[in-house]
Amino acid sequence: MNELIKVAVDAMGGDNAPAEIVKGAVEAVQESKKIKVFLVGREEAVRVELAKYTVPEGQIEIVNATEVIETAEPPVAAIRSKKDSSIVKGMKLVKEGACDAFVSAGSSGAVLVGGQVLVGRIKGVERPPLAPLIPTSKGVALLIDCGANVDARASHLLQFARIGSIYMKHVMGVNDPRVGIVNIGAEEEKGNALVKETFPMLKACDDIHFIGSVEARDIPSGVADVIVCEAFVGNVILKMYEGVGSMMLHEVKQGMLSSLRSKIGALLLKPALKKTLKKFDLEQYGGAPLLGLNGLVVKTHGSSKAVEIKNSILQCIAFQEQKINEKIKEQTVREEKA
Amino acid sequence: MNELIKVAVDAMGGDNAPAEIVKGAVEAVQESKKIKVFLVGREEAVRVELAKYTVPEGQIEIVNATEVIETAEPPVAAIRSKKDSSIVKGMKLVKEGACDAFVSAGSSGAVLVGGQVLVGRIKGVERPPLAPLIPTSKGVALLIDCGANVDARASHLLQFARIGSIYMKHVMGVNDPRVGIVNIGAEEEKGNALVKETFPMLKACDDIHFIGSVEARDIPSGVADVIVCEAFVGNVILKMYEGVGSMMLHEVKQGMLSSLRSKIGALLLKPALKKTLKKFDLEQYGGAPLLGLNGLVVKTHGSSKAVEIKNSILQCIAFQEQKINEKIKEQTVREEKA
Numbered sequence: 001m002n003e004l005i006k007v008a009v010d011a012m013g014g015d016n017a018p019a020e021i022v023k024g025a026v027e028a029v030q031e032s033k034k035i036k037v038f039l040v041g042r043e044e045a046v047r048v049e050l051a052k053y054t055v056p057e058g059q060i061e062i063v064n065a066t067e068v069i070e071t072a073e074p075p076v077a078a079i080r081s082k083k084d085s086s087i088v089k090g091m092k093l094v095k096e097g098a099c100d101a102f103v104s105a106g107s108s109g110a111v112l113v114g115g116q117v118l119v120g121r122i123k124g125v126e127r128p129p130l131a132p133l134i135p136t137s138k139g140v141a142l143l144i145d146c147g148a149n150v151d152a153r154a155s156h157l158l159q160f161a162r163i164g165s166i167y168m169k170h171v172m173g174v175n176d177p178r179v180g181i182v183n184i185g186a187e188e189e190k191g192n193a194l195v196k197e198t199f200p201m202l203k204a205c206d207d208i209h210f211i212g213s214v215e216a217r218d219i220p221s222g223v224a225d226v227i228v229c230e231a232f233v234g235n236v237i238l239k240m241y242e243g244v245g246s247m248m249l250h251e252v253k254q255g256m257l258s259s260l261r262s263k264i265g266a267l268l269l270k271p272a273l274k275k276t277l278k279k280f281d282l283e284q285y286g287g288a289p290l291l292g293l294n295g296l297v298v299k300t301h302g303s304s305k306a307v308e309i310k311n312s313i314l315q316c317i318a319f320q321e322q323k324i325n326e327k328i329k330e331q332t333v334r335e336e337k338a
Numbered sequence: 339m340n341e342l343i344k345v346a347v348d349a350m351g352g353d354n355a356p357a358e359i360v361k362g363a364v365e366a367v368q369e370s371k372k373i374k375v376f377l378v379g380r381e382e383a384v385r386v387e388l389a390k391y392t393v394p395e396g397q398i399e400i401v402n403a404t405e406v407i408e409t410a411e412p413p414v415a416a417i418r419s420k421k422d423s424s425i426v427k428g429m430k431l432v433k434e435g436a437c438d439a440f441v442s443a444g445s446s447g448a449v450l451v452g453g454q455v456l457v458g459r460i461k462g463v464e465r466p467p468l469a470p471l472i473p474t475s476k477g478v479a480l481l482i483d484c485g486a487n488v489d490a491r492a493s494h495l496l497q498f499a500r501i502g503s504i505y506m507k508h509v510m511g512v513n514d515p516r517v518g519i520v521n522i523g524a525e526e527e528k529g530n531a532l533v534k535e536t537f538p539m540l541k542a543c544d545d546i547h548f549i550g551s552v553e554a555r556d557i558p559s560g561v562a563d564v565i566v567c568e569a570f571v572g573n574v575i576l577k578m579y580e581g582v583g584s585m586m587l588h589e590v591k592q593g594m595l596s597s598l599r600s601k602i603g604a605l606l607l608k609p610a611l612k613k614t615l616k617k618f619d620l621e622q623y624g625g626a627p628l629l630g631l632n633g634l635v636v637k638t639h640g641s642s643k644a645v646e647i648k649n650s651i652l653q654c655i656a657f658q659e660q661k662i663n664e665k666i667k668e669q670t671v672r673e674e675k676a
Contacts, residue, residue, distance in 0.1 A: 216577035239554035255614030265606030276593030
């Protein structure tokens, strides 16, 4: 039997910890024999939750961590001072090689800072990007970068394009992924200073499939597989996805309830719409990987329920089996030689 | 009788010119006795369209312009070389005081460049922002800036906040409009370099109602009346609105057609949903004003139909009657003294 893929999970992170986190971890090991989950958090609280389920033997272990980093805490100070927090302990397991990956629904800032400071970057990776999958009419696209590094430079964006291509090809199985840069027009001369500087570098890059500028309007229709952008812009894109989506659903629901006729119509439509709307449910895609670290760190929504935790844990399998980090290392070595 | 408000309209601009433009102009003068429209474009083509309607006497006049600036043309060169184009001639009418406003569905670049070069900025306005209204659950919000000036500075954003507040108060009738700055988190210490620099300046500004950072996720729910951002980010927000909205509608429609049951449901729901979705129809709000110029320039979608042209023309009435430009001038004089 192959060695298990070891995933540390922040049992205390997010709005629904520890109950939903533990539930997600249990569902993950029930679904796959390939993984072992280390639930990092307050032992007593985690044990109480875990007692509710029947767990396959040897696939879940508790690692005690007495402290919790709150969302409101300044990340750098929290990482430094709370040595016995679930985030610091979980990341150290990855750093030391005891685990392959760490999944957390906790403080974004602490996860991003901890990833760089505790887990550490792969040599040659300038800025590890946070890269969530977003739904499109044609499937999913990788939005890279989305919150880890504001005010990035052109060389960072170039690296995001390469790392994103590796991820989409080997984890998502997209053959020759199309890379686009977010811009305010389709023409090459359009854009801000950063995009204008990056565009020719991407164009000259022969190891990615660059398709040029992508307007935000065309992202949802699936115009590219890897959407390269600076983190502030990426964050705005991701949040608009969530915001516009939920406002529209709210308004459509209000419309459905506005008359008896529409209520009957809504009842008949329900099964069909449920299937359609599942596609826009970001939870089913799991969390966003923080790429380019010595190990894998996955940040899930603070509001994560069990299903998102489960999917985030399971996505570590393909990442590990496809040796993504080795491929990123080979990439950075090639970059250095060039 | 008061003097008519004179609006020059680019009869050749956009995908549906001149037919829909002329139709929109006719509908506008049929709806309001306060305006006179100058249709600027190829006289013969405009006359043919105009002949289809009965027009109130003295409210529409044709101004011949033999050239057309195409969307693909580099804007600066086009504005310089095509002196007899509808955009250049229409803007000159405003510059010379023969018209109060200019409405165009033509080349965005040419309209933005022409606004600054031909119509000219109000003294003290550093960068005239393009500021469309976007629909929210609570009504509309002004997104400022949205494409006129990428890589803006903090002083520009501060001015956008003030100009946007004037517009929302006096044109849209919002009492004490709430101003938010687009950011990647709610805390004051978050953001990129530009936002970090601008935040304290907005906070110290006692002539606006600053409510702090606004996350993109909360824009659609109507968290602020004036959404301040740099143009690249504003463009992404506007385009995501359009892109996510149209993808979701497409998917919901697909879901509706997926079975006989859902088709019947959709039929019953149609009237209720139509009303709901009208709210997200950006056309009904008219075009985006380019603010801070010596006159008003309104840019409508390239795909504008008659209704958007009509509404864009009609929105010039409130702008003129409320003396928005005089209020902006007073504002810049106060800024200079401060």
